Amino acid sequence: MTYELDHLEIRESVARLCADFPGEYWRRSDRDQAYPTEFVTALTEAGFLGALIPEEYGGSGLPISAAAAILEEVHRSGGNAGACHAQMYTMGTVLRHGSEAQKQKYLPAIAEGSLRLQAFGVTEPTSGTDTTALRTTAKLEDGHYVVNGQKIWTSRAEHSDLMLLLCRTTPRDQVAKKTDGLSVLLVDMREALGDTLNIRPIRTMMNHSTTEVFFDNMKVPAENLIGEEGKGFRYILSGMNAERILISAECIGDAKWFIEKSSSYAQERNVFGRPIGQNQGIQFPIAKAYSDMRAAELMLREAIRLYEAGGNPGEEANLAKMLGADASWAAAEACVQTFGGFGFAEEYDIERKFRECRLYQVAPISTNLVLSYIAEHVLGMPRSY
Numbered sequence: 001m002t003y004e005l006d007h008l009e010i011r012e013s014v015a016r017l018c019a020d021f022p023g024e025y026w027r028r029s030d031r032d033q034a035y036p037t038e039f040v041t042a043l044t045e046a047g048f049l050g051a052l053i054p055e056e057y058g059g060s061g062l063p064i065s066a067a068a069a070i071l072e073e074v075h076r077s078g079g080n081a082g083a084c085h086a087q088m089y090t091m092g093t094v095l096r097h098g099s100e101a102q103k104q105k106y107l108p109a110i111a112e113g114s115l116r117l118q119a120f121g122v123t124e125p126t127s128g129t130d131t132t133a134l135r136t137t138a139k140l141e142d143g144h145y146v147v148n149g150q151k152i153w154t155s156r157a158e159h160s161d162l163m164l165l166l167c168r169t170t171p172r173d174q175v176a177k178k179t180d181g182l183s184v185l186l187v188d189m190r191e192a193l194g195d196t197l198n199i200r201p202i203r204t205m206m207n208h209s210t211t212e213v214f215f216d217n218m219k220v221p222a223e224n225l226i227g228e229e230g231k232g233f234r235y236i237l238s239g240m241n242a243e244r245i246l247i248s249a250e251c252i253g254d255a256k257w258f259i260e261k262s263s264s265y266a267q268e269r270n271v272f273g274r275p276i277g278q279n280q281g282i283q284f285p286i287a288k289a290y291s292d293m294r295a296a297e298l299m300l301r302e303a304i305r306l307y308e309a310g311g312n313p314g315e316e317a318n319l320a321k322m323l324g325a326d327a328s329w330a331a332a333e334a335c336v337q338t339f340g341g342f343g344f345a346e347e348y349d350i351e352r353k354f355r356e357c358r359l360y361q362v363a364p365i366s367t368n369l370v371l372s373y374i375a376e377h378v379l380g381m382p383r384s385y
């Protein structure tokens with residue numbers, strides 16, 4: 001693949017870093033469902049996880065295209081940035097809506113790696129996609145919010161110091177709009193862990209360090225409220241375009257990894273005395289996955305262009321995420337088929353990446369909900385839910 005790419009120097013240095021973490025490293029973490037601490041430390045020390053934090057707060061102050069390039073290269077190398085990507089977009093909520101005192105207190109420490117903001121608590125077991133129906137409450141008492149409730153799929157909670165938590169501060173029946181009355185708290189989990197905050201890991205089909213989190217009268221200082229009370233839903237929404245753009249970049253990295261593997265194996269593997277890649281039945285799914293990936297990449301670039309121009313590209317960010325996830329899944333399918341039986345053997349990493357990339361059809365937003373967004377907000381059809 002020789003087409004023009006942006007941020008070439010960053011891409012090359014991420015690729016060099018990733019070369020120290022070969023398939024064997026990721027297979028071992030996957031087998032043990034272990035957090036890839038060494039990889040995350042290396043990425044942090046190289047400054048890549050602080051790419052989006054402004055220079056005045058100790059980060060590199062780079063645009064989102066640079067963060068997308070970093071995450072794409074991690075995935076293209078065969079690795080998985082799911083262990084640490086959240087910091088890139090969750091810190092945006094603090095940056096855009098936090099007070100100056102909060103930014104001074106947290107962002108430099110996050111940028112240097114002494115404080116981890118990897119946990120993002122939105123989803124709950126009963127509310128699911130219907131975020132405004134969440135049941136975790138926070139009541140202000142004597143200078144503290146007292147939090148009760150439960151989150152699910154809170155990834156990396158065991159490997160984070162802070163959690164960005166969405167909870168209800170005004171009951172749903174007392175607000176004009178159901179999106180009102182939700183607030184964002186920046187929780188320092190170290191203070192409450194094992195006491196009023198408990199974390200239970202969930203084993204999943206891929207290694208993702210995801211968890212359930214239980215709050216039982218957990219106290220959070222009132223000064224840890226982000227922005228205004230009751231406006232948290234808007235703050236969370238404002239970070240979602242960035243999240244979708246970055247996840248799309250990871251999917252495109254995955255698609256490239258699968259396509260590169262498949263097309264080179266198809267040329268090397270001889271069956272019936274000729275390379276399997278000579279058969280159109282093998283070529284076409286790979287070529288189709290490549291065209292899907294290129295189309296998704298163009299949409300991603302458009303989303304990034306609009307985002308960097310200060311826009312709010314909901315349509316393009318959603319489409320980039322959906323098309324990217326579809327392209328990586330198509331490429332994963334083609335890769336398993338091209339490798340035949342070897343596609344199932346652990347040592348080729350294909351089955352691991354196959355399991356990993358499936359997630360992005362469902363999270364952070366499922367394909368159905370992207371299509372609902374397009375139907376309603378772009379095409380003007382009635383809301384379906």
Ligand SMILES: Cc1cc2nc3c(=O)[nH]c(=O)nc-3n(C[C@H](O)[C@H](O)[C@H](O)COP(=O)(O)OP(=O)(O)OC[C@H]3O[C@@H](n4cnc5c(N)ncnc54)[C@H](O)[C@@H]3O)c2cc1C
Nearest residue numbers: 120121122123128129153154155208210363364366368385
């Ligand atoms: C590994 C993993 C990591 C995650 N990490 C985090 C995290 O760090 N923080 C966090 O807050 N969340 C996280 N999530 C949660 C993730 O965002 C949700 O799983 C996802 O948004 C879907 O919500 P749900 O699982 O509750 O599905 P549900 O809402 O129960 O939906 C189930 C299915 O029904 C479909 N559906 C629901 N409503 C409609 C509708 N109106 N129209 C059409 N279809 C519909 C959905 O598309 C989905 O396919 C993670 C999930 C996973 C699996």
